[in-house]
Amino acid sequence: MSDAETTHKTANVPEWKRREVDELVDFVESYDAVGVVDLTGIPSRQLQDMRRELHGQAALRMSRNTLTVRALEEVGGEVAELAGHMTGHVGLIGTNDNPFGLYQQLEASKTSAPIGAGEIAPNEIVIPEGDTGVDPGPFVGELQQIGADARIQEGSIQVLSDSVVAEAGDEVSADMANVLGELGIEPKEVGLDLRAVVADGVSFDPEDLAIDVDEYRADVEAAAAAGRNLSINAAYPTAQTAGALLGKAANEAKGLGVFAAIEDEAIMPDLVAKADAQVRAIAAEIDDEDALPEALRDLDAPAAADAADDAGDDDEADADEADADEAQDDEDDTEDDGDDDGAAGLGNMFGD
Numbered sequence: 001m002s003d004a005e006t007t008h009k010t011a012n013v014p015e016w017k018r019r020e021v022d023e024l025v026d027f028v029e030s031y032d033a034v035g036v037v038d039l040t041g042i043p044s045r046q047l048q049d050m051r052r053e054l055h056g057q058a059a060l061r062m063s064r065n066t067l068t069v070r071a072l073e074e075v076g077g078e079v080a081e082l083a084g085h086m087t088g089h090v091g092l093i094g095t096n097d098n099p100f101g102l103y104q105q106l107e108a109s110k111t112s113a114p115i116g117a118g119e120i121a122p123n124e125i126v127i128p129e130g131d132t133g134v135d136p137g138p139f140v141g142e143l144q145q146i147g148a149d150a151r152i153q154e155g156s157i158q159v160l161s162d163s164v165v166a167e168a169g170d171e172v173s174a175d176m177a178n179v180l181g182e183l184g185i186e187p188k189e190v191g192l193d194l195r196a197v198v199a200d201g202v203s204f205d206p207e208d209l210a211i212d213v214d215e216y217r218a219d220v221e222a223a224a225a226a227g228r229n230l231s232i233n234a235a236y237p238t239a240q241t242a243g244a245l246l247g248k249a250a251n252e253a254k255g256l257g258v259f260a261a262i263e264d265e266a267i268m269p270d271l272v273a274k275a276d277a278q279v280r281a282i283a284a285e286i287d288d289e290d291a292l293p294e295a296l297r298d299l300d301a302p303a304a305a306d307a308a309d310d311a312g313d314d315d316e317a318d319a320d321e322a323d324a325d326e327a328q329d330d331e332d333d334t335e336d337d338g339d340d341d342g343a344a345g346l347g348n349m350f351g352d
Helices: 003-011 015-029 044-054 065-075 077-085 099-108 139-145 174-183 213-233 242-259 265-285 304-311 317-329 331-337 341-350
Strands: 033-038 058-061 090-095 111-113 125-127 150-153 156-159 163-166 188-190 193-199 202-204
Touching: 015 058, 015 065, 015 090, 033 077, 033 099, 044 058, 065 077, 077 193, 077 202, 090 099, 090 193, 099 193, 125 174, 139 150, 139 156, 139 174, 163 174, 213 242, 242 265
Parallel strands: none
Antiparallel strands: 033 090, 033 193, 058 090, 111 188, 125 163, 150 156, 193 202
């Protein structure tokens, strides 16, 4: 098309259309995220209610599809791709929220609605078992005609079992629409269906946004925990794990000090507790009470877990037995210090 033809065609565009395109361009450019929503089947009253619910979080803008397409193409970039979704009864939606939040909000705002004759069942339609609350009359025949297992019992019309009256994709007849309306069954879900949305130059389809928030949060928390564990196990310090690494190092140093019987003021209580546990273990192995000083008679052997906790040591039992021999060599010092009467008694038994 020549420049002259383009100029002539543009000159013939009514002024109101130019203003409308300009307003649509301003609308698109004023939001961080812009999408196309399907408005098919939404009654005018409910649409107005939805617009009020969205106020402050998102805005809905409707116009002729041809003018909207022209505005999207004028903005260009990824936004221009939304023009491919401008078919049927649709509109633009703009928000400064992220696309995932917008999708969740639109899904949460959907409400049930009655279905009309000639419409397509969006899913399986079931008339549930129970009392319909309708007095005996011609209505029982209408129920039976659409496939419901209905009978007159106990002075009212009752459905004897859950009855599937339509499968997903079936066309709803006038009789079925009347029966469902009489029973207050609203099988249709009405709301703004998001066809596509563009945010920060990235295009999202609805399936990209349909995530389980709780499951996603759990996955993020699990990943964070795994990363923390990896950092700690690999001794890789970060701002988040430095404290835990220092704590782990302190515990390991303490454990080593106790195992090696290093006489340090910070671990002295643990060394004494370990020695006491070892003394008790040895005394419990001696069957002849007369061979034991009175202070060590009738002592129970400490539980393995308690002994390990008291000593702050996770080594195997045979390592503890080796430490018991070492403890016997040091009994004289223990007796002189007077830290443990039981240990002193055992030292006297074996001789100074």
